[in-house]
Amino acid sequence: xxxxxxxxxxxxxxxxxxxxxxxxxxxxxxxxxxxxxxxxxxxxxxxxxxxxxxxxxxxxxxxxxxxxxxxxxxxxxxxxxxxxxxxxxxxxxxxxxxxxxxxxxxxxxxxxxxxxxxxxxxxxxxxxxxxxxxxxxxxxxxxxxxxxxxxxxxxxxxxxxxxxxxxxxxxxxxxxxxxxxxxxxxxxxxxxxxxxxxxxxxxxxxxxxxxxxxxxxxxxxxxxxxxxxxxxxxxxxxxxxxxxxxxxxxxxxxxxxxxxxxxxxxxxxxxxxxxxxxxxxxxxxxxxxxxxxxxxxxxxxxxxxxxxxxxx
Numbered sequence: 192x193x194x195x196x197x198x199x200x201x202x203x204x205x206x207x208x209x210x211x212x213x214x215x216x217x218x219x220x221x222x223x224x225x226x227x228x229x230x231x232x233x234x235x236x237x238x239x240x241x242x243x244x245x246x247x248x249x250x251x252x253x254x255x256x257x258x259x260x261x262x263x264x265x266x267x268x269x270x271x272x273x274x275x276x277x278x279x280x281x282x283x284x285x286x287x288x289x290x291x292x293x294x295x296x297x298x299x300x301x302x303x304x305x306x307x308x309x310x311x312x313x314x315x316x317x318x319x320x321x322x323x324x325x326x327x328x329x330x331x332x333x334x335x336x337x338x339x340x341x342x343x344x345x346x347x348x349x350x351x352x353x354x355x356x357x358x359x360x361x362x363x364x365x366x367x368x369x370x371x372x373x374x375x376x377x378x379x380x381x382x383x384x385x386x387x388x389x390x391x392x393x394x395x396x397x398x399x400x401x402x403x404x405x406x407x408x409x410x411x412x413x414x415x416x417x418x419x420x421x422x423x424x425x426x427x428x429x430x431x432x433x434x435x436x437x438x439x440x441x442x443x444x445x446x447x448x449x450x451x452x453x454x455x456x457x458x459x460x461x462x463x464x465x466x467x468x469x470x471x472x473x474x475x476x477x478x479x480x481x482x483x484x485x486x487x488x489x490x491x492x493x494x495x496x497x498x499x500x501x502x503x
Contacts (some may be wrong), residue, residue, distance in 0.1 A: 194218040196377050199292065200252075201225040201280040204363045205242040210278050210299060214364035215250050222272060222317040225249060228256045260284065263291045274377060277331065278365060281291050289331055294376060296331040299365040301358075302394065303343055304329060305386040308336035309394035313361065314354045316394075317419040320411075322348055324357070326365045328372040330383045338393075339383030342372040362458040399424045406453035406503045410443035410470035417441045425478075429502045434494075439484055440476035447471070453501040462487040 197220045200211055202442065214221055224247040232239035240248075247254045260282055275296040302312035304327040309315075316324045325345035332338040337482050344364055348357060375381030402424040404413055415440050419427040426438040441462075448456050450466040457464040462473035478484045479494075 193373060193377075195280075196274060196373075197222050197270075199223045199225065199272045199275040200243075201275060201284075202243045202278045203241045203281045204279050205229040206301070206358060206365070207278040207280075208242050208246050209362045209366040210369055211243060211250075213370055214276070215252075215430060217370060220347055221252050222270070224252045224254050225280065226254070226256055227426040228258055257319045258436070261290055263288055265444055274373075284331065285289065286333060289333065294379065297369075297372070297376060298328055298329045298331050298336070298338070298342065299369055300327045300336055301361045301365070303327060303345060304336060305388060305391035307394040310396040313358050314394075314397050314419045315392075316348060317352070317354050317357065318415050320340065320415055324361070326361060326368045328368050330375075337386060338389070339385045340369055341381045341383045344368045344371075355422040361419055373375065381437055397424065397468070402426050404428045405500070406436065406465060406472075406501055407468040410467040410472040413467055413472050414441050414443040427498070428474075430496075431500050431502055435475075435480055436490075437478040437484075438474055438476075439478065440474075442475060442484040444471045444473055453503045455496045455499045458487070458496040458499075460488045460490055460491075463491070463496060469499055 198214060200214060200221055211224070214429060223459045224242040224243065226241045226247070229238040229240050231237065244254060244256065248431055274294045275292045276299070277296055278299040284296060288380050300312065302316060303323070303325045306468060307315050323345055325343055327340050328342040329336065329339045329340050344367070345385065346360060346364055372381065402420045403428055417440065420426050421439055427435060428438060429435050444464065448466040448471055450456050452466055452468050454466045456466050456471065462475045464471050464473050474487055475488055476484055479490065
């Protein structure tokens with residue numbers, strides 16, 4: 192059935208790539224790929240194509256990069272498709288887009304809906320200390336991630352897993368979930384289950400300000416913050432003398448300290464131990480300004496933290 196169905200694809204970042212590649216490998220007919228316009232990136236601010244564009248070009252698929260969503264019939268391949276698959280596209284679909292495909296539009300969302308509706312479900316799940324997340328194959332409606340769910344596939348969140356590592360696993364799971372759900376969706380035999388709105392939580396977009404470590408928080412929460420903001424925007428701490436450190440790996444220790452929050456209570460080969468609002472956080476991998484990411488031992492070989500304290 193896949194090689195007979197016309198499936199429009201909409202996605203932009205690397206998270207969407209495995210799904211597009213899975214559709215191509217299954218020999219689905221993809222008359223159009225939608226992705227965001229090229230954006231300035233890197234130090235030189237050169238216009239850079241999205242990962243989805245790169246793959247679409249490689250696969251020889253028709254491509255459009257509208258800045259705004261004009262009526263779909265005005266785009267290449269404007270003949271009405273059977274279905275539209277959306278994953279991390281970056282634009283909200285107007286109603287005329289939702290109603291354009293014969294079977295509507297489905298979205299692959301990186302959470303077990305209705306938990307973590309919104310822009311940053313992966314980071315929010317890690318930050319909240321969730322032990323499980325997954326992919327939801329949702330029939331789209333006019334709301335923000337509010338549509339009924341055709342299929343959900345769960346996966347545990349590792350105790351030490353970063354948002355970046357979880358992102359990569361969920362990208363693969365999304366492709367698998369789509370291929371599992373597509374036959375029923377295309378045949379019209381899959382009956383999506385309405386979400387329980389009373390259980391919904393909102394995954395607000397991540398801001399750089401959230402990455403600043405507040406040492407008055409418990410060590411366990413700070414550890415989750417470090418994991419949730421790797422690889423972006425990366426947790427950051429500032430010493431009282433003005434030095435800044437980005438934190439890539441940390442661990443909450445099963446110890447307590449009477450020192451004020453932010454005080455460096457130990458600095459040795461194993462790491463830099465800092466008192467928090469509850470417990471001690473050990474910094475294991477850090478990055479000084481304009482420097483490389485290094486373990487604590489390498490940093491301490493060139494920088495003294497005797498009597499130092501971080502700003503809360």
